[in-house]
Amino acid sequence: AHLATYVDINRALWAAVERQELTPNQVQARRFADLVAAAGLEADATVLAEQFVIGMGRFGDLYDGAGPILATLATTATLALVTNGLGAVQRARIERLGLEPFFSAIVISGEVDTAKPGTKIFDLAFEALGWPPKETVLMVGDSLTSDIAGGAGYGIATCWYNPGGGSAHPDAPIDHEIRSLDQLPRLATTGVATAS
Template sequence: MKKKNYRFLLADLDNTLLDFSASEHYALCRTLSELGVTPDDEVTAAYSSYNDSLWKRLERREITREQLIRTRFTGFFESHGIKADGAAAAPLYERYLSRSAVMIDGAEELIGKCRGKVGVYIISNGTARVQLPRLAASGLDKLCDGYFISELVGYSKPDVRFFENTVQRLPGFEKDLALVLGDSLSADIAGGIAYGVDTCLFDPRGRYDGNSRIKPDYTVNDLTSVIDILAPDRNPDL
């Protein structure tokens, strides 16, 4: 693909710029421990898979965000025979999750290279009460040029309306000069393709084999490789 002088980077937050897996594990272990449940590897892995399946259902508009937040622990505990209060778990988990912000290797370097050359805007499917504190704790709220959380936008990725509403707030936005970066084929890449912008899959574990019907324009295993795609040094100052 011919290199472009990209001027807008729309970057996913969780497991793209911030290590959500690490934050999820921390929050889940603290929550389960407070409820008297041993947070062993089997339980934490099962929850992660269960939670991910709910977010996929949200992407497909099969459930609402409110249903996801309200029922994920009650549903998980019931389906796995865990005797604990799911209603009490939900706010505990969100409280601990909102306190954890671990930057992915290369994220700060990528954003630094873009400064003044490529506008960096965070696009997240999370909830505001969790994501806003994490953005502040990581410093991403200051490092990036803006951030858009689906709960506040009114739509979730991959809904094209999420992108339509987001880019309306970006000064001088041009589709041809925009790149969506994210780790999710079904949310970030599918959404970017539907909206008509170039896409880059962040695939640090090398799981993407190219056989999916959803095909990104670029695939990278580390965030510093995105610098080569954006080539910010070719751009005049914004």
């Protein structure tokens, strides 16, 4: 009954993260406090938030074919995982899905108090990778507002993963677009290293 209210609150708070008005950790604290207030619930927002984080770490899967693609790319490119989200949730997912071995750097916005599309999170990833030349890096992501805008704002090439075939604004800074992850290794072998 309150799911739609939660979705609206959560979406608005994460949009504020992308505008750099809030941190991911502030989202964790606020979304359930706002839900309890908006829905008039008699519940402890802190307990709801803690239980939600535990549950979120147990769910979420890779896109179809992502595991083998990462295994292939990791043999030919240096990979970084740069993600907006809460540290506890993302670390649990990374561990559960066995992703850590594929990446030379993992930067989670909730652990560093900065988020995409801001440039600071990209600075942290580049530092962890030893400052590769920007022209050798490709930002791959499914979000136009955080991944693609962030990569373009940082001055690196972008690749929009668009499996649903959605349309983007004509001015969106998309350098490459793929509908299937199977297309990514071919794109990466054109001399562009991959960061995602």
